[in-house]
Amino acid sequence: MADISIDPTAVRRVGLGVIVRGTIGEIVTAGMAGHLDVTDQSYKRSSASADAAAVRKVSGVFLNGGAAGQPCAVLTEGEIEIGATLVVGAVYALSASAGRICPVADLAGATSVCVLGTAISASRLRLEVVSMTVAGDPLPPVVSTRRPSGLLLTITRAA
Secondary structure, three states: OOOOOOOHHHOEEEEEEEEEEEEEOOOEOOOOEEEEEOOOOEEEEOOOOOOOHHHHOOOEEEOOOEOOOOEEEEEEEEEEEOOOOOOOOOEEEEOOOOOOEEEHHHHOOOOEEEEEEEEOOOOEEEEEEEEEEOOOOOOOOEEEEEOOOOOEEEEEOOO
């Protein structure tokens, strides 16, 4: 599999969710994963292959696109109509490509994974960001973490 192909015009929050508002720090489109850059307090694209640990983390998913200096809305938790075809029940994560989202199974051998959420329909993602790092070693085949909501997230990675 590859990064999911997102139609930015179809991205929208569904129901309740946590949205933060801020300023865009570089060109982004709706549906991209991003982080808050604390050096200039702007939101930028995240990337699993970035050297800087802060760029490998995700604050949420952009609900709108724009250029540097424009306002943005970032969904940090909740349900999102992602504008792409998803596999129900599959776990999706931050891709090595800036701002992109991919199935977690595509990250075999990664030492850092930022899980974005689980597909609850063919077009809807339940966004609940979890970052995991194993220093120097690839992530084990099964990783579990408990979310503040009490949800136990277990990821089984293909060998």
